[in-house]
Amino acid sequence: MKAAILVESLTGNTWKAAEKTADLLTQERWTITGLSKVRHPDHAAIQAADLVLIGSWVHGAFVFGQAPWAVNSISNLPAMRGKKAAAFCTFALHPGKALDKLTSAVGDTGAYVIGGLAISRSKLDQHSEEFATRLVDALSASDA
Numbered sequence: 001m002k003a004a005i006l007v008e009s010l011t012g013n014t015w016k017a018a019e020k021t022a023d024l025l026t027q028e029r030w031t032i033t034g035l036s037k038v039r040h041p042d043h044a045a046i047q048a049a050d051l052v053l054i055g056s057w058v059h060g061a062f063v064f065g066q067a068p069w070a071v072n073s074i075s076n077l078p079a080m081r082g083k084k085a086a087a088f089c090t091f092a093l094h095p096g097k098a099l100d101k102l103t104s105a106v107g108d109t110g111a112y113v114i115g116g117l118a119i120s121r122s123k124l125d126q127h128s129e130e131f132a133t134r135l136v137d138a139l140s141a142s143d144a
């Protein structure tokens with residue numbers, strides 16, 4: 001499986017989650033075609049990928065109004081019809097509906113969204129591992 005990863009990160013947590021997920025997927029013999037910023041997407045990496053992972057940090061008022069910061073830049077991504085995609089966001093206290101909003105924005109690119117995960121910044125390693133495991137399971141089930 002070939003995956004491209006696109007990330008919007010302010011203080012590094014989402015980037016770390018992406019790197020951890022990439023490491024774990026590589027251990028499962030996936031190829032990571034590129035890790036780039038949503039705002040400066042690696043077009044060749046997207047083109048070469050079967051699956052595009054899109055991650056963002058959550059902003060809001062902590063208890064309401066949560067949204068993924070990357071939403072506007074996602075709408076500028078190239079059309080991804082024919083690609084699968086999965087979303088992830090990192091948060092501090094409560095992600096609210098940020099993951100749903102992120103998933104919906106990713107779906108608007110034309111990609112087929114297979115799912116997503118909200119990753120707590122205090123459990124980056126554990127939740128990234130869960131994300132990678134779910135991706136491997138989902139993709140191996142769909143290939144079967």
Ligand SMILES: Cc1cc2nc3c(=O)[nH]c(=O)nc-3n(C[C@H](O)[C@H](O)[C@H](O)COP(=O)(O)O)c2cc1C
Binds near residue numbers: 014060091
């Ligand atoms: C301005 C601002 C608003 C935030 N709002 C929320 C919020 O509403 N809910 C929440 O759980 N975390 C919130 N956070 C925390 C970030 O989502 C969290 O630290 C995230 O992991 C940051 O990712 P990054 O290091 O990739 O930028 C906020 C952070 C900032 C800077």
